Amino acid sequence: MMSVLDVFLYTLIGLSFMCLYRIIRGPSIPDRMVGIDIFGILVVGICALLVKKTGKAFLIDIAITWAILSFIGTLTLAKYLSGKKLNE
């Protein structure tokens, strides 16, 4: 018997596969970066749901860390896109 939380969790995992489709088939480089950015935000939600499902408290730390690392990664990729050096 699946609970409501299981349904939400599987829905979020399916949504991350939609992002994966955009990363693989994206026609240009910025499309792939958009997919990576959205995927990073989705993983934060998945970690928060796993906290409620399993009751393990360390997963919320992983969510916070993933939010910060995804932010830094997206900023670096955007800097690369606009053709500047990283110290400008």
Added chain:
Amino acid sequence: MNELISDILIGIGVAFDFFGCLGLLRLPDVYNRLQASTKSVTLGTWSILFGVFIRYGFTGVGVKALFCIPLLFFSATVAAHALMRGSYIFGVKLWEGSVVDDYKDEAGSE
């Protein structure tokens, strides 16, 4: 009671995430995709985190979930803006159905 409110908030968040990812999949242009997906996915993740906070209250887990909301607010919006500016400078063309391009003069003068 808290359990029920938390489940309802998480359901709202998953629905917002779904519509954002649908926009990521279906829209024709990189700007339209960012516009549709980044805001609604951020709002959906806020709702999920707030649901976890409602479930756990002011304990360690709940306060960390509450702390994650402003963190995500600043990081996601700033990252989306930087990504859109970068892809404009990179030279991605607008979709042919787009009606206005206000950034053209400003980017040309730099």
